[in-house]
Amino acid sequence: MSTLFQPYTLRSLTIPNRVWMAPMCQYSAEMAGPNMGAATDWHFAHYAARAAGGTGLILVEATAVSPEGRISPGDLGIWNTTQVESLRRITDFLKEQGTVPGIQLAHAGRKASTDLPWRGGDPVDPEAHGWQPVAPSPVPFDEGHPVPTELTVEQIHAVTAQFVAAARNALAAGFEVAEIHGAHGYLIGEFLSPHSNQRQDAYGGSFENRVRFGLEVVDAVRAVWPDRLPLFFRISATDWLEEAGWTQDDTVRFAALLKEHGVDLLDVSSGGNAPRVRIPTGPGYQVPFAARVRAETGLAVAAVGMITEPAQAEKIVAHGEADAVLLGRELLRNPSWARGAARALGGEVPVPPQYLRSV
Template identity: 75%
Template sequence: MSAAPAGSAALFAPYTLRSVTLPNRVWMAAMCQYSAEAFGPNAGVADDWHFAHYAARAVGGTGLIIQEATAVSPEGRITPYDLGIWNDTQVEALRRITSFLKARGTVPGIQIAHAGRKASTDRTWKGGGPVGPEAHGWLPVAPSAVPFDGDRPAPHELTADEIGEIVGQFAAAAERALAAGYEIVEIHGAHGYLIGEFLSPFSNKRTDAYGGSFENRTRLAVEVVDAVRAVWPEELPLFFRISATDWLEEDGWTADETVRLAGLLQEHGVDLLDVSTGGLAPRVEIPVGPGYQVPFAARVKAETSLPVAAVGLIIEPAHAEKILANGEADAVLLGRELLRDPYWARRAAAELGAEPRTPDQYHRSW
């Protein structure tokens, strides 16, 4: 992979966390593909679609690719078609992806996740509704027996012992992620999935040590971070994805709590907060527009010493550059824009006067 000094563009300056140096600040957010087999010996195993999908963005110059929400257990999948990392067969298939990304100069990351009460649904392009055993579904679990929506079954309320088992599943997933060749692990605490469900009083109605106060509602998040950090090498970074607000007028998780949690997570070994919003409750009014979530990342950066990445309809290179130049975030994470254009990083480099990372095989495009 040929490369040149990044020049003055902040977006193309290298960034180091622990022992890992990322070649630029153009990062790919985790986005589910819902394309693995649903059952049998290859359930949750990455296939040619996943390889081609991630390889294209690496060839396109993306500095970090965070693999889609990858379930720590079969019951932790959003859909039966999610990737998983609960067995060694899945690890073998993922090594093919991480090896290619590293060879292209892209850092491979993985988001490990449990869907909680939003589990056992159909693929989004088929409506995303709940699926039962006849379609390889199962009964979801949650902090409380409160369904996500009226068409969803009431989830099973987790016992304290079952919560401990899930914490162990996150740790085992991190160990497998290391064996698969990932250099960054991101814990998914956003978008109304299990950890986020514990954080928010809207979905967490518990009266034990995991409910009620801020300390209790954040207990699972901290326990998962501690368990993962205990098995994840000291020299490798750990990310945490958060929904900075539920966008609810009352009884929701708030931006104030996000800032408070950021400091706590940093104390427990988190290296960067991936700041998103929403996802906990359906039909919530959100003021969507270019960069609409950036202020939440900027606030965490301003009020803590924890590095942050910003997301949320960041489309134009000049906008991404401005976010970094203004000190609102340390990196930008692109989602849908990288689905539309796998070569976004190359286009951005050209627009900002930096030389793109280009494979030698593509030298004719220089």
């Protein structure tokens, strides 16, 4: 029997298989007015299709904990009840299909206030309905990007409180997995890396200081997230920088701390904190990062990055390199990837009765 299509239990939650959907921003939320940040029909259709296709867990895209935490004006938010109601429609449908709904809670930090990717993704000035980004240090992400405002200690604590409020809202919206976004050069990841964190206080300098904010967010969210439900953390395993960056060794060391602080699974990606770095991509190129964390810390992991073929995904899970695979672009191309993979590997996924003629 296929390992990929065996259930997987974390705390009291059982996920029906190990084919999971990675969080991928759609930049399609309501962009203005009282519904700003709310999910739209696009989000419902997008996530519903992958649930009907047999995906075991869907992690809804980076969802901002505050207006200033959005990457773009089109980002989802979860700081008010209107947004909660728009997301509950999605979680209800996912559960009806047997899919576990999860959400990634995020703050974009210095990479905030940019335009939609298909409109160029350039920074949006406050004069043009953008906003001022914040960061651990006043270091811009790239040339042409604004100098972010350095957060004070009081403001850091306020952002932690925003993550807590977002976690409570996520529960009210019907999500069963919460993932804290600490990857890809967004705010928590900016604190982790010496490339972007040049502070001289308790939140900068040493490894212990740079991970402090991330652990405080984890502790605060874990305190309000039900004990019966799992908490994930997404990390960039490396900045892919030759010097003065976050490294694989840092990730393993941090993963052990995250496990102690109540994180149940590490979602292992890489990069995003420095522009124009050279990343040697290829099929499964990030899987070794996840495998090392799992082997050296015992923390459960999910692998992501150019996982496209059923046999490839099966091998990753069956050989113990990861506990699950997260598919991104492949699920954009094929919403029913899980169903096809189950046929190829001798596994099973639920099929909506409306689609039984396709089996």
